[in-house]
Amino acid sequence: MxxxxxxxxxxxxxxxxxxxxxxxxxxxxxxxVQTRQQAGNTGAPLVILSSPTDPYYPLAEEIAAGENAPIAPSLAEAIAFQPEYLVWVVFPGALSDQVMIDFGLEMQAQTYAISTGIISGSTIDKARLLWERRSQVGSEKIYAANMENKSALIEARILEFTDEGVVQGPLSELAFLAALSSADYLTFTGHGGNQYLSLGKGVSITPKDVPALDAVVIATGSCQTFRLWNEDSIALRFADQGAAAYSGFVYSPNEGFLIGEFDGLPFRYTWADFPIGHVVQVQSRGTLQGFANFPYQYLLGDPRIALQSAPPYQIVDDFMEGQERVLTLNGLPAGAIPIRVEGGAVYQFIRAQGITSAADGDPFYNSRLQMVNLKDDKLILLVQNGSDVTLRLRPRAPWYWxxxxxxxxxxxxxxxxxxxxxxxxxxxxxxxxxxxxxxxxxxxxxxxxxxxxxxxxxxxxxxxxxxxxxxxxxxxxxxxxxxxxxxxxxxxxxxxxxxxxxxxxxxxxxxxxxxxxxxxxxxxxxxxxxxxxxxxxxxxxxxxxxxxxxxxxxxxxxxxxxxxxxxxxxxxxxxxxxxxxxxxxxx
Structure with missing residues (x-):
């Protein structure tokens, strides 16, 4: 040579x-990227956050009294309770870019996920109605609306999910508003902004277009729709018109890094121990892997809202095999399935056999499995085609993984x-x-x-x-x-x-x-x-x-x-x- x-x-x-x-x-x-470590189970399950100088503080006192929950005047004091859920009662004008950034950074620094929901409205009475709609959510009429996305190979469409199957139709302003006014749960992917959702070239939904809503849960992957403090906020309009919850982004996300988007319906199978607030926390972890430097996906509404009364699976096996914990689940429907593993926070690596594997500290996004720790438990969002699933949990990932x-x-x-x-x-x-x-x-x-x-x-x-x-x-x-x-x-x-x-x-x-x-x-x-x-x-x-x-x-x-x-x-x-x-x- x-x-x-x-x-x-x-x-x-x-x-x-x-x-x-x-x-x-x-x-x-x-x-x-928001690795969640095990934490104790002490503290209040729910804490109310509101400043005594906030115009909506009387509503916070009402909620705290009704829920028998402590009320904290600052985020640091709220976190000190080590809650599972945090309800932030706030006047829209008290919010700003800096407030939302600081809140996101503080939550990112925590050792486990805290599911947060914001209660607000254009008036205190409308904020109160938003809170009251938490128990009125249904689960029958479910839609997914997608603006045309060439890089995702998706045409403009609206999907209706029924017991008989999926019905697809063209996405138009009339079809979208009809679905929105009748839906129990609707997701949307497409362009957006503080004052609109875009359905395509020259077709947008603005605050004045939003009809009366029937306690619908809305989730979007659009840019900058969660800016409640700005004039004509589309998110605030949804709440004022009767929505029970709205999930969106303060700033522009990079589409394709929100687990369950397009047609996975991540809120569809939420249940009491894995409600929509937990799903947002799991999704947020994926955005931190995919593009975001800090969390800026938020939820307007009670984070404890769930669309189902029971988990969408049955645990038929749960045993130890050496250092591995093996769980077998059956009866899973197709879509994004929320799975809560009690005592699962000690396991940093999960392999869903035949689907994918993931670990705490993953550097990059995984579109099929996202997870966070919530105190001692592991919250998993698994996207699969509807079959029995075997999960193998290990304390550490294999050395080569x-x-x-x-x-x-x-x-x-x-x-x-x-x-x-x-x-x-x-x-x-x-x-x-x-x-x-x-x-x-x-x-x-x-x-x-x-x-x-x-x-x-x-x-x-x-x-x-x-x-x-x-x-x-x-x-x-x-x-x-x-x-x-x-x-x-x-x-x-x-x-x-x-x-x-x-x-x-x-x-x-x-x-x-x-x-x-x-x-x-x-x-x-x-x-x-x-x-x-x-x-x-x-x-x-x-x-x-x-x-x-x-x-x-x-x-x-x-x-x-x-x-x-x-x-x-x-x-x-x-x-x-x-x-x-x-x-x-x-x-």
Missing amino acids: SRRSLKMLALAVLGIIVTCLILIMFTDSAAR FLLDTLLDSLDYTFLFTQQSSGEYLALGFAVIPALWAAWQALRKKLHRQQAFLALGTGVVVSLMQALYMFLRLEKVTIISKPQVFSLLSILAAFILYFCGTLIFLQSRRWVGKVLAVLVMTFDSWAPAIFGFFALLLINQLGFVPKFGIHLYNDSLALLPAISFLVTFVLFGTLFVCLARIYIRDA
Whole structure:
């Protein structure tokens, strides 16, 4: 082996070691994603939060007296009670961006989840009516409305869920308002803002459009709808018009990282010990993995609201197998199923057999299983197709699990999700540049036949390996809640990049050219990493930090493709060392 080959091989080995260290360091630091540790069961189950100077404080006193619950004048004093539920009675004008940010940061710092519901309204009487509607919620009429989402392969639609099945219809203003006025529970995914929900181009639901509602529970994944202090707040209008609860975001979420969204109906099977407030806490943990730097998903209404009277499953087995606790559940319907495991907080790793696995401290989002600890118990939201489920709980994840799970998440995000989110067109457009270079070299007769054969073989083999990976992982992707499809166009773009990248390497005599060759072949990973980095920099540093001194978004969307870039850079570098030996030997 030549000295140059030895140097490149040494660099490849060093790159693998550095990549592994980065992955381990990142997964260890993921404890900031709201890892919940075991806590005692002392304290009040419900505490009322309200400032004595708040105009709605008399309502807080009424609620506290009726529930025989303590009332706390500050969040710190409320948390000191170690409650399971916190009801925040507040005048809308007392809220602001800074108040909501501070509240979210304080709740994020807690050692276990506290389910919070805000009781408010445009007047104190309407806030009181919101509170009283907690016992009027039904569970018969359930709808999911989805605005068109090309990256999720979803057309504009409204789904009605009945005992006989699912009825799908087109999404229109008339259909949405009809469903809203009759629904017991309705979810919506699509664009939004403080004063509207968007159903499509030129069609929006504004506060003046909201009809009289019948104690409906509404959940949205839309941008900035939970801004009660702003004029014409759509969330406040829902409450004033008769909603029993509303879940939404203060700031813009990144769609695809809210477990159960689109048609999973995460509130549908809530029950007394796992009500909608607990579901919001579990969903919020997923947003912290997917995009959010702090929690900003909130619930308007009583967090103890549940749509069902009993759990949607039966526990038929619960036993220990060594250090593992094994639970078998049957009778589960399809959808997002809320599961409460008593005494489960001591287990940091869960494998739902045949579905997925997850751990406390996961660095990245899992679309099929999210969990938080609530004192001694484990709250699990599991998305499945309706079958018996076996859960295996372990005190610790297997030693290899974090590394493997992080790597697969990164590769799935890079080679599957980004490709169907216009990444395939970007890759194909970029591939034109090295393709033109290769054509120019061929016209000038500077390409040797052996170089062309090696490049062609490399392009075919590596692109087929990528296609095989995509095919095998298609039904196992958990990094995003959006459905995934196999993209032939991305494989075509990959072949061109791999073919041309190999030619550039074989033609180059200087290290700059060889590095450029690897960069051509790893375009699919470094391009979204750079885009994510600069997008986050723009939003965080220029938009949010100057106002509030904190980042709105975390680094996940840049780190996911960056990890796959490091891995593929090392792999292609190693491949080129081997190709160089073959080429030099045969030449």
